[in-house]
Amino acid sequence: MTPRELIxxxxxxxxxxxxxxxxxxxxxxxxxxxxxxxxSRMSGSxxxxxxxxLERLAGDAPRVLIGGYGMGFTLRAALARTxxxxxxxxxxxxxxxxxxxxxxxxxxxxxxxxxxxxxxMEGDVAASIGAAREEYDAILLDVDNGPDGLTRLANDRLxxxxxxGTALRALKPGGVxxxxxxxxxxxxxxxxxxxxxxxxxxxxxxxxNGKGPRHVIWFGRKL
Numbered sequence: 001m002t003p004r005e006l007i008x009x010x011x012x013x014x015x016x017x018x019x020x021x022x023x024x025x026x027x028x029x030x031x032x033x034x035x036x037x038x039x040s041r042m043s044g045s046x047x048x049x050x051x052x053x054l055e056r057l058a059g060d061a062p063r064v065l066i067g068g069y070g071m072g073f074t075l076r077a078a079l080a081r082t083x084x085x086x087x088x089x090x091x092x093x094x095x096x097x098x099x100x101x102x103x104x105x106x107x108x109x110x111x112x113x114x115x116x117x118x119x120x121m122e123g124d125v126a127a128s129i130g131a132a133r134e135e136y137d138a139i140l141l142d143v144d145n146g147p148d149g150l151t152r153l154a155n156d157r158l159x160x161x162x163x164x165g166t167a168l169r170a171l172k173p174g175g176v177x178x179x180x181x182x183x184x185x186x187x188x189x190x191x192x193x194x195x196x197x198x199x200x201x202x203x204x205x206x207x208x209n210g211k212g213p214r215h216v217i218w219f220g221r222k223l
Contacts, residue, residue, distance in 0.1 A: 010096030044208040045215035046073035053178040061085035062137035067125035091125040132170035146181030164195035177220040
């Protein structure tokens with residue numbers, strides 16, 4: 001087996017967590033402690049986060065907030081399915097993630113960050129959501145392995161009743177909040193409903209070929 005090579009490390013702002021970027025052959029992995037957060041071989045559910053959200057919107061020029069760049073799968077899927085007048089605001093907390101996208105993972109990135117429809121912001125996506133009022137047609141969140149603040153404990157606030165209420169205010173009428181998770185969470189489904197969303201919980205496969213572990217995406221529509 002080809003050995004895994006450590007390429008770089010990155011501290012998560014506001015905490016002691018350290019992300020590690022590995023490469024094995026042509027594949028990349030981003031790891032936190034013993035948890036593999038991202039793998040370039042498993043893009044299916046991250047792509048579905050964008051594809052299935054956009055299917056729920058009218059028109060091809062939405063204004064979309066994407067929380068977490070990751071390896072760019074969600075952003076590239078959104079770019080492929082929106083028109084020239086769309087605006088895709090990407091908020092990434094960890095500066096090194098963007099450095100890796102433009103550096104060792106540049107071939108994977110396919111220059112999507114330079115697309116004129118993209119607005120790249122460095123910072124906390126919760127702050128960006130909190131500053132918006134009926135601004136977005138959709139908010140896509142993939143900043144943890146689910147609604148449990150794994151990567152950064154401060155992310156827990158995104159998934160509380162208060163955080164969900166803030167997201168509701170940031171969405172236009174009929175807008176969609178989409179949340180990616182590595183697994184199901186019945187309490188979170190109920191919490192979204194209690195916050196005022198019309199909720200769908202959809203299981204999707206990790207790989208684009210329909211194989212791999214089952215992940216979950218919640219779609220909450222603002223009524």
